[in-house]
Amino acid sequence: GQNIDQPTEMTATEGAIVQINCTYQTSGFNGLFWYQQHAGEAPTFLSYNVLDGLEEKGRFSSFLSRSKGYSYLLLKELQMKDSASYLCAVTRNQAGTALIFGKGTTLSVSS
Amino acid sequence: DVKVTQSSRYLVKRTGEKVFLECVQDMDHENMFWYRQDPGLGLRLIYFSYDVKMKEKGDIPEGYSVSREKKERFSLILESASTNQTSMYLCASSATLRAGSNTDTQYFGPGTRLTVL
Numbered sequence: 001g002q003n004i005d006q007p008t009e010m011t012a013t014e015g016a017i018v019q020i021n022c023t024y025q026t027s028g029f030n031g032l033f034w035y036q037q038h039a040g041e042a043p044t045f046l047s048y049n050v051l052d053g054l055e056e057k058g059r060f061s062s063f064l065s066r067s068k069g070y071s072y073l074l075l076k077e078l079q080m081k082d083s084a085s086y087l088c089a090v091t092r093n094q095a096g097t098a099l100i101f102g103k104g105t106t107l108s109v110s111s
Numbered sequence: 112d113v114k115v116t117q118s119s120r121y122l123v124k125r126t127g128e129k130v131f132l133e134c135v136q137d138m139d140h141e142n143m144f145w146y147r148q149d150p151g152l153g154l155r156l157i158y159f160s161y162d163v164k165m166k167e168k169g170d171i172p173e174g175y176s177v178s179r180e181k182k183e184r185f186s187l188i189l190e191s192a193s194t195n196q197t198s199m200y201l202c203a204s205s206a207t208l209r210a211g212s213n214t215d216t217q218y219f220g221p222g223t224r225l226t227v228l
Binding site: 031033043045087089091098099102103 | 152167219
């Protein structure tokens, strides 16, 4: 079957580091995506992983372990504007066209 | 920059009406998608299209149909709107995965918040 699990909510303070985990099962893996979605807005692309390992992009990093069906998004030096939902998504099949999304993790950053 | 636009940000319709939601992308993307997003349920795929006049059902196609007559435009049709179709509708597009490419990132439009009374 196809399934994605991520925590529903997380809280953190400004300047801290937070790790948002995602575990998945899919019939044809061809990549894992992380999106950020602010309240009332559309999701925006953050990162893409297809190989095992860590991809770093400024304050955000994403890690993938294909053998474990596991990924995490690491946010460093948190800012208030990072308060948003973070969506994990994986490809549904080898063609890689369509994605299945997790329900999202709502991150609240406080001062 | 990729731009995906949707015809309306907010829409209010009555039960039984036929509703058209339009989506246009300007990046010559082959693939286009329609999702709905509801609290606690996340993003759910309704339909997608990988080419003009081609369509595939997603996870929740019941009560919906789609049309893709031109590459840049993908329409979602609610044949007879019902109150349980009140939701945020998001359109997305992506390029086709090609050998040597490592991403088929989906780019989203701003969304249409549909209320069916």
